[in-house]
Amino acid sequence: MLEFMQQLINGLSLGAIYALIALGYTMVYGIIKLINFAHGEIMMVGAYVGFFSISVFGSHIIVAMLFAMIACAILGVIIEKIAYRPLRGATRIAALITAIGVSLFLQYTTVFFLSPQQRIFPQTAFQTKDYLIAGLSISNKDVFIFVSALILMAILQFIIRKTRTGKAMRAVSLDRDAAVLMGISVDRTISITFAIGSSLAAAAGIMVGIYYSTINPLMGILPGLKAFVAAVLGGIGIVPGAMVGGFLIGILETLVSGYGNSLYRDAVVFGVLILILLVKPTGIFGKNTGEKV
Amino acid sequence: MSLLEINKLNKAFGGLSAVLDVSIKIKENELIALIGPNGAGKTTMFNLITGVYKPDEGDIIFKGEEIQGLPPYTVCKKGIARTFQNIRLFNDLTVLDNVKIALHKDVPYSMLATVLRLPSYFKGEKALENKAIELLDIFNLKDKKDEIASNLPYGEQRRLEVARALATHPTLLILDEPAAGMNPNETQDLMKLIKRLKEEFNLTILLIEHDMSLVMGVCERIYVLDYGQLIAEGKPEEIRGNKKVIEAYLGEEVG
Amino acid sequence: MKKILKNKLSQFIINVIILAAIFTIVQYMLNVGILNRFYEITLTSMCINIILAVSLNLINGFTGQLSLGHAGFMAIGAYVSVVITNYFELPLIIGLIGGCLGAAIAGFIIGVPTLRLKGDYLAIATLGFGEIIRVLLQNIDYVGGPAGISGIAKQTNWAWLFGSVILTVIIIQNIINSSYGRAIISVREDEIAAEVMGVNTTNYKVLAFVIGALFAGLAGGLYGHYFYIIKPETFNFLKSFDILVMVVLGGLGSTTGAIIAAIFITVLTAALQAFPAVRMIIYALILILVMIYRPQGLMGNKELTIRSFGKIWGEKR
Numbered sequence: 001m002l003e004f005m006q007q008l009i010n011g012l013s014l015g016a017i018y019a020l021i022a023l024g025y026t027m028v029y030g031i032i033k034l035i036n037f038a039h040g041e042i043m044m045v046g047a048y049v050g051f052f053s054i055s056v057f058g059s060h061i062i063v064a065m066l067f068a069m070i071a072c073a074i075l076g077v078i079i080e081k082i083a084y085r086p087l088r089g090a091t092r093i094a095a096l097i098t099a100i101g102v103s104l105f106l107q108y109t110t111v112f113f114l115s116p117q118q119r120i121f122p123q124t125a126f127q128t129k130d131y132l133i134a135g136l137s138i139s140n141k142d143v144f145i146f147v148s149a150l151i152l153m154a155i156l157q158f159i160i161r162k163t164r165t166g167k168a169m170r171a172v173s174l175d176r177d178a179a180v181l182m183g184i185s186v187d188r189t190i191s192i193t194f195a196i197g198s199s200l201a202a203a204a205g206i207m208v209g210i211y212y213s214t215i216n217p218l219m220g221i222l223p224g225l226k227a228f229v230a231a232v233l234g235g236i237g238i239v240p241g242a243m244v245g246g247f248l249i250g251i252l253e254t255l256v257s258g259y260g261n262s263l264y265r266d267a268v269v270f271g272v273l274i275l276i277l278l279v280k281p282t283g284i285f286g287k288n289t290g291e292k293v
Numbered sequence: 294m295s296l297l298e299i300n301k302l303n304k305a306f307g308g309l310s311a312v313l314d315v316s317i318k319i320k321e322n323e324l325i326a327l328i329g330p331n332g333a334g335k336t337t338m339f340n341l342i343t344g345v346y347k348p349d350e351g352d353i354i355f356k357g358e359e360i361q362g363l364p365p366y367t368v369c370k371k372g373i374a375r376t377f378q379n380i381r382l383f384n385d386l387t388v389l390d391n392v393k394i395a396l397h398k399d400v401p402y403s404m405l406a407t408v409l410r411l412p413s414y415f416k417g418e419k420a421l422e423n424k425a426i427e428l429l430d431i432f433n434l435k436d437k438k439d440e441i442a443s444n445l446p447y448g449e450q451r452r453l454e455v456a457r458a459l460a461t462h463p464t465l466l467i468l469d470e471p472a473a474g475m476n477p478n479e480t481q482d483l484m485k486l487i488k489r490l491k492e493e494f495n496l497t498i499l500l501i502e503h504d505m506s507l508v509m510g511v512c513e514r515i516y517v518l519d520y521g522q523l524i525a526e527g528k529p530e531e532i533r534g535n536k537k538v539i540e541a542y543l544g545e546e547v548g
Numbered sequence: 549m550k551k552i553l554k555n556k557l558s559q560f561i562i563n564v565i566i567l568a569a570i571f572t573i574v575q576y577m578l579n580v581g582i583l584n585r586f587y588e589i590t591l592t593s594m595c596i597n598i599i600l601a602v603s604l605n606l607i608n609g610f611t612g613q614l615s616l617g618h619a620g621f622m623a624i625g626a627y628v629s630v631v632i633t634n635y636f637e638l639p640l641i642i643g644l645i646g647g648c649l650g651a652a653i654a655g656f657i658i659g660v661p662t663l664r665l666k667g668d669y670l671a672i673a674t675l676g677f678g679e680i681i682r683v684l685l686q687n688i689d690y691v692g693g694p695a696g697i698s699g700i701a702k703q704t705n706w707a708w709l710f711g712s713v714i715l716t717v718i719i720i721q722n723i724i725n726s727s728y729g730r731a732i733i734s735v736r737e738d739e740i741a742a743e744v745m746g747v748n749t750t751n752y753k754v755l756a757f758v759i760g761a762l763f764a765g766l767a768g769g770l771y772g773h774y775f776y777i778i779k780p781e782t783f784n785f786l787k788s789f790d791i792l793v794m795v796v797l798g799g800l801g802s803t804t805g806a807i808i809a810a811i812f813i814t815v816l817t818a819a820l821q822a823f824p825a826v827r828m829i830i831y832a833l834i835l836i837l838v839m840i841y842r843p844q845g846l847m848g849n850k851e852l853t854i855r856s857f858g859k860i861w862g863e864k865r
Contacts, residue, residue, distance in 0.1 A: 035668050086840045093614050094839045096668050097796055100789060101835025108828035116825070225679075228672065267683035270676035277673050278661050343744055365743035375744055383737035385849060386730075393727065394734045398746035400727040407726040408719050414726065421727060461746050 002135050007258040008251060013142040015250020016149035017211065020204040021227030022234070022242035023156065024197030030173040030237035031193045033092060034084060037099035039201055040224015041106035042079075046072045046202025047121075047215045048110065054122045061126050065148070065206045069199035076198025077191050085187075103220075110217035118216035121209035145207045152203055153243055156196065160239060165192055173237065222266065226253070229273040235283025244284065294357070296321045296497050297342070297465060302351035302361075304334075304341055311337040313521040314351075319465070324491060324498045326508045328532075329518035330541055335501045336378055338518070339467055342499075343375050344368040355465070370398055374463035376454040378470045378501070384443035388434055388453055391442050392425040395460035425460065431493075432456040432486075448479050452486075459494065466490075468500040472507050480504055484511050509533065517541070571710050578706055586818075592774050594814040595709035596767045599716045601794035601806040603763035606720055608792070609800035609849070610729070611756040612736025613663065614671040617678030618764050618791050621651040623685060623783035625765025626772035630697050633773065640703045644712075644769040651765025652758050654681070659757035663750065675785055685780040696779025697772075704774040712770055716763050721803055723759065732756050736801070793831050796838055799845030804852040809845075 021043055028036045049068040053059045059067065083102050087095045129140045160166035168189045171179040180186055208223060209215050230249040234241025249269060256265040276283060299317040303310070312334045319325050327335050340346040342353060344365040353361040360368055374395075383391050402417035429435045432452045437445060442453060451471060458466060471487070472480045484507055491498055502508045508515065509529045517525040517532060519541040525532055532538055574591070577583045583591065604618045629647030632638050662673045686694045723729050734742035735749045735756075742749050772778045794813050798805030813831075820827040838845060 035672065083836055083840070090839070090843060092667050093671070094843050096614070096671055097792070098836050098839040100792070101832045101839070103832075104789065104828055105832035105836065108825045108832065112825040112829060225675075229676075232672070261687065263687050264683065267680045270680050270683075273676045274662070274673055274680075277665055277669055281665065281669055345740060345744065364748070365740070366746050366748045369744060369746035377741070381738050381741040383734055383741065385737060386733065390730055390733075394730045394742065394747065395745040397727045397731045397734075402727075404723075404728060407728055408722050410722060418726070457745065 003258075006136055007254050009136060009138060009142065010258070011251030011254035012247065013145040013207075013211065013250075014254060015247035016146050017204050017207045017223065017246075018227045018230045018250045019243045019246025020149050020152060020200045020207070021223060022230040022246040023153070023239065024201045025228050025231040026234070026236055026239060026242040027169070027193050027197045029231070030239075031169060031190055032084070032088070032095075034095045034099060035228065036084075036197075037096065037224075038079060038102035038106055039197070040220030040222075040227070041103050042072050042076055042198045042220070043201040043205040043208065043223065044110065044215070044217060044220035045075060045106060046198075046205030047209045047219065048114065048205075049202065050206040050209060051119060051121060051215055054124070058124075061144075061206070061210075065203055068202040068206055072202035072205075073195035073199040076194040076201075080191060080194040085190075103224075107217055107220070114217065116217055118214045118219075121213050121215055123213070126210050141210050145211060148203070149207070152200060156200065156239070159196065165189070169193055226266075226269050229269050232273060232281075232283055233276055235286030238283065238285045241283055241285040295319055295354075296323075296356060297499075298354040299342070300352050300354070302338070302341060302353065303349045304337055304346060305349055310521045312341065312348075315518070315521070315523050317516055317523070319497060319499060321464075321497055322491070322495065324487070324511060324513050325500070326512040326515045327499060327501050327518060328503075328508060328515060329524075333518040333541075334521040335518055336469060337521075339375060339469055339501065342368075342467065343373055366398070369461050369463075372462075372464035373467065374458035374461045374465070375467035376451075376458050376469055376471060378473065380450050380454055382442040382450060382454060382457070384441075386442060387439050388429065388442055388445065389422070389425055389438040391453060391457050392428055392460045393421055395457045396421050396424055398461060428456050428460055431490075447474055451475070451483075455486075455490075459490070462494075463496070465497045465499065468498065468502075470501050470503065472502055472504045475504075477506075480507055483507070487511060567714065571706075574710075575706055590814060590818040591706070592704065592709060592770075593817070594811055595713050596771050596774075597791070597794060597810040597814050598713050598807050599763055599767040599770070600791045601798065601810040602716055602720055602803055603760045603767070604791045605795045605798070605800070605803060605806040606724075606732075606756050606763075607760040608795050609802065609806070610724060610736060611732050611753055612800075613753055613757070614667065615674040615757070615760070616671050616785060616788050616792065617658070617674035617676075617681075618760070619783040619785065619787035620678035620681035621655055621761040621764035622768035622771065622787070623681055623778075623780065624654050625651040625768025626778045626783070627685060627691055627697075627768075628765070629769035630700050630772040630778055631691065633703070634697065634700055640708070640773060643773070644708075644766060647769035647772075648762045648765040651768065652762035655758040655761025656754065659754045659761075663753040663757060675788070678783075678785055678788055682780045682783055685783075692779070694780060696777060696782075698777040700772055700776050700778065702774060702776060704770045709770060712766055716766065717803060717807070720759070720763070724803070728752075728755075733801075790831070793834055796845055797834055799847035799849060801849035802845065802847035802851055805845055805847030805850075808847070808852070 021039065024039050025036060028034055046068040049071045050064040053064040053067045079102055083098055084095065087098055126141060131138050160169060168184045169192065171182065171184055172186055172189045176186055208219065226249055227246065230245035231242045233248060234245030252272065253265050253269060256268045295318045297319040299315060302312055302315045304312040315338065327338060329335055337346065341348050344363050344367065347362045351361065352359050355371055355373065360371060383394060400417065401420055402413040406414040426435060426438060429438055432455065434449060434453055434456060437449065442450065445453060455468065455471065472483055475483060487498065488511055490496060512529060515527065515529060515532045516523060517538050524537045524541060525535045578588060600618060600622065604615065607613055607615045625647035628650035629643035632646045633640055633643035658677045662670060662677065665673055685691060691697055731747045732752050734747050735752050739749050794809040795806055798809030816830065817827055
């Protein structure tokens, strides 16, 4: 039982990271029906921005995180403007292929300029300590990741529920044409969605850096895919679904590595994806809608 | 015996009834119209009959066999063909290929013959081509056989859709607003064509139409739907004077 | 009628002569060493890539079902064929056939449930399956786990490669240019209209998927018997993206487009061997720019034929 609780706690911080990334996937999908394949790479860029702001400017971890969030928000908006906006009328497949292109582009321009080798995430910014509480080993990094993720999610909920921008986002994702008629600027709303989603990914990037203590240009691929699975599990396009899905996938992954064979953990996550897609493609929180002919 | 018998058909979308307890009987060789204001559930009826939607309740009996809930390709094989309100041709393909695809269900050669290019493939392809051209000829589209379907003018696209539907050699042909977007002259020609097809191919025809001159001119019986329910049924002259029908249409104009 | 037949026959003879000439010339250049080892490797990759691109194009281009798991089928082909030839010491031809069948069976098992999904969901599901295949291979000790199988006898030569390419292209083209092929294309054009016209779209999606997987298996078998070593990592989803780049660049739904793009991408890869990052950046830009400026790809759904060369020639004069 203790062992199980321990795995659960380990899973929570990983789950928080996945949840943050999944939020970006789900928000973008909700608003333009695009699987933003490059989302994991935005997280990677965030990790690098954090890395340099700590190692070069010696900034505090929180400052580094804010810095990465701002940089990635801008990056996200630029990507949407250059690569996705021209394809807004195109098929979803065309948009998906473009997103794959953007993802490869970010990975390999990073490889090109910063070399493919992995870097140690600066330990100076975050001294890890383990505490033993009721027989459970809890690391301060897990606490930091979990708490800051929760704070970010709370801020996001506030933006979506209480602000004009949030209302505009919900309106555009419900019915874009009607939103236009209501005087909402769709372009602006989509840009803001990308900015918010990308900044959450950037924060997750820093957390991944702390969690695994190394970063590399291809680090966005697997967490990105798993976060996507989390978004689908929760019901893609549904914000609370992404949070729940993220935690579920994170916990599942640590349980598989803890009890089973860690080599299988990626396969299990993809297995979950396929299972959901076949059984209930709309996810846990999704509503079934038939195709209109 | 009726060719098509629909009993108490029901279909709802998210709690909203699109078709409510509708029963229809069509005898062989009849020409029937299904009319009603916009959103009355006419196209939903067609989608239910052709298997595009599955009904929630009720049954559809065609040639004495229950066909409700069967997939569209099986319904097609049983002898029901249709056109679409918002033309659904295979846009990037040639006129000829559009018709050939509809002939596929009785393709006269095997996959093995296809891969190995056996004589049966060449013979079969020739036969398919001849059949397709024969059909296109009836619809005055023979000269356009190599054109890309989406490049045809609107009226010809509508005709091609009917030709494609006929290629599946149906017993029952269902036309969803065949005259939509046509001028009165074209509508006149279409009426003649429909009558001619009915005789020549021994067809039973069910159509949705808003053009009352067409409906009253060619149809033998008319069913009227409003808010998913059947509100009237009868010969054109009976429908013309039916109070409920007039109300349904006037109600629409006012509201 | 006779004239058409005569034309077709003469066209056929011309094609055979051209192909025989290409085969003999390349074989001769390999024999006397004009084409050194580097060119030979490039040539091999080219043929394997053509098979992969043409077969993926059947699924993505002609059927319109975006699959991102092609590398998984290639992996199964490679592993099954190598197990047959290396472990059971059976001849290459049996290995290749086994690889094809293995991949086709996997294609069927994966295709039946996933092809109910549409568009981007299907893409992600196939990506997931491709990765699952890879992870499973990593965990099977019988085939060497993550290290894979090495010391595979090199049996793939120019004759096998050339023959396999021709076979792939002819079979896929024969299917496309038939009533079955038209049914497959109708799925891409309008699934509902196709169903209503009597086409069992699910069957044809699975059919295209299985045939595509089968030839990916062939490519895998040829790969395994050329490069001495196979390991799961080679067949990750980046390999699937590689093939996707070729299909997208060539034009979804154009076999000649897929062939030309496969050749171009192989040459590009060989030229940029020393700069792998640059190569990937170019791939990325190809995907983005093609989708934005020419989403139908270089060839669209048109085919390049000898006759179209004639047309260009005629226009110029």
